[in-house]
Every structure is written in C-alpha cells, then in structure tokens.
Amino acid sequence: MSQPTTVGIVDDHALFREGLREILEACDGLKVVGEAGDSGEALALVERERPDVLMLDVEIPGDDVLDTVGRVRVISPATKIIVLSMYDGPQLLRRLLSSGIRGYLLKSVHREEVISAIRSVVSDPERLVLAVSRDSLAQVHAPTPNTLTDKERQVLEFAAQALSNQQIATRLGLTEATVKRHLRNVFVKLGAVSRIDAVNRAIAASLISVPRDSGSMPKGFG
Template sequence: MAAATSEAPISVVLVDDHALFREGLREILESDGDIAVVGEAGDSEGAVSAVARTRPDVVLLDVEIPGDEVTETVARMRTSSPDSRIIILSMYDGPQLLTRLLVAGIRGYLLKSVHRHELLAAVHSVHEDASRIVLAVSTHSLAHVESPRSGVLSDKEVEVLQLAAQALSNAQIARRLGVAEATVKRHMRNIFVKLNAVSRIDAVNKAVAASLIQPQSRAEGD
C-alpha cells in the first residue's frame, strides 16, 4: 500500500451501529500504518457530532445506521466538515440509492463484501485525489445510475427552494410554511450541500436545470 501523501496519517471516523464490525474495521485500517481512526459512532447524531469534532480526512459510513436518512446524514456531515471524504459501506447494491448518494456528495460506495485491500485502497484513493470517486458495486448498478433529476432534495427542501426561487427571504418562507426561520436556514444549508451550490441563486438555477423545481417570477411581498 502506498504511503500517505503527508507526514500525518489519514484520519478516519468509523460509523456503524455494530460495535464488533467497527472493531474489525479499526484493526484493518490501523494495520495499514498510514491510517488513524480518530472517532467512532453508532447512529447519525453521534456520527455528525464525531465528524464536526474531529474533521477527519475520510468517513466510513454504514448506509443503515439508526437516526436520520443516510442522505440527510451525509448533508449534515458535509456542512460541518466540507473537506471530509465520505465513503458509504453497504450490504445493498441499488442504483437509485447510489444515484442519490453521489448527488449528495459521497466519494465512495463499497459493498461490505469487498476485501480488506480494496477498502484500504479506497481510503487512500479518495484522500489523495479530492475529485476521485471509488465505487465497488455491480455493473448493473453502474449501468443504471441516473442523472440527478429527482429524489435529490426532500419534499420540504423542494418546497423551501421553490419559495426561494420567488425571491422570498428566509423569514418570509418561514411565515409561509408556518415554521421557525432557523428551520428554513437549516433546509437551505442542506440544499447548498446537496446541490454543491454557492448561493441561493446558484441553488435555484441548478434545481431548475435539473427539473427539481419550476422557474418562478418574483413573488409579491407578504
């Protein structure tokens, strides 16, 4: 295995709800010599907290941990630690889920049937090249990965962004939906992460281009 690109080891957070599986992963990773496990978690809240606290180079995330839906967990991790590369570990090989996770910004998707050398190679690969995506799935899934036209945003995020497309402020959107302004801000942060957007206008334009929302003219004042 190639050495890490810097003197510091590759820092990794492990997320799986089975302690025995995490223990096995830790042994495999730390046997490499260039990888250090800096945190562990067994559910989505613990995972987001561990990633925010340690800001690891790589996160190994089980797709079925208790708590938030996995794309929401990925979005929250990327908000708190944008430079962390997230690799999904899964028993399932489905193109729809893979598509949603790729759009959410994961850098790898490995089936749990992979060999240890494949796991170690994936960790090194995504760490060494921020643009690289590592997939260890069936050719069927790869052939059926779809363009991000639907299922990228939650229903509530679509609703929020549709109102943002009308040039409504966060406060105005909150009043329209009957929620707290902080809730709208949280939805907008998740939208930015999922769409890789740098502004509200950028998010709206990308969502319109992907047919996630309809283009709107500016709304009348509340």
C-alpha cells in the same frame, strides 16, 4: 514525516466497527480517530475530529443517510464520505452520488479494496470510488427519466390499475386517442417498451405510487 490520514467509522454493529478499526490501524498512514453507532454520534464525531475520511454505514439508526451526509458536509466540507452498504441498489446510489459522497463500497469487498478506496479519495480530489455490481453501475449512469406531466401521471396510475384506454378516458374525461397519446409520451420519456415496463420504471423512479391492488396487471398497450 507526513501526517496520517484520519478516519472515522460509523456503523451500528460494534463488531463490525472493531474489525474495520483493526484493519485500518494495521496500515501505515491511517489513523482511526473515532467511532459512532448512529447519526447523532456520527455528527458529534465529525464536529469533534474533522476526520479526513468518514466510513458511513448506509443503514445507521437515526436520521436518513442522505440527511446525515448533507449535515456532515456542512460541518466538515473537507471530510470525504465513503458509504458502506449491504445493498446494491442504483436508485439509492444515484441519490448518494448526487449528495456528494466520494465512495460507495459493498461490505463484501476485501480489506485491500477498503484501504485503496480511502487512499484514493484522499490523494485525488476528483476520484470517485465505487465497488458495486456492473448492473447497478449501468443503471446509475443511465439517463434519468424526464418528469411526467400531471395528466401523464394520472393516465399511467390508471394504467397501473389495469384499466383499458377507454376506461381511463372515461375517468379523466378525455378521448381514447388522447389517452393513447399520453401513453406514447410516457413510453418515450421513460424509455419503456410496454405498459408494464412503464409502470415499473415510474414506480422505481417514484413518479407514481404502487397500485393498491398488487394482483392487477396492466393490459397491453393498444
């Protein structure tokens, strides 16, 4: 008789952990070997049990989820990590996928989807299971913006403060034509169609900081 798939549950809400445990233990071939409520307990659980699968809440207390994922993979490389979240955000999802998780499920999924995800990542070493919105998935697979040069970043940060091309040129000691060239390069790298679009894309990708004056709006490119 084959050994059951062992599962660890990490979530800071005891009621959620209990509910998930009941769901999993009602299935043949699945065995919950431990629970944890924060990142420290999660690492101790992985060290102790080396579960086949770790169901990891994205917002547990303690270390950042990316740090926790990295440490789990060091402690127990064979453990498949499935992240559970209320948040359907492409930026975080992209970073988590890069860190080596095997699944990302919204907490709104049905029990059958959770069970199927666990069995899938265990049975197929290449399988990646995602239960997110179509829009989020599309953004995850979109090309990552190219890195901006220091000068392009400076120009865009001033554009985010609603400065005109001439004002930006004066601040940076450039000609207005050079400022326009930098902005065109930014548009191409970010796939943007306007100043506002470029600023929003750069902020989302953490390429520039959010303007202090949130009430100012960039002027049109010209």
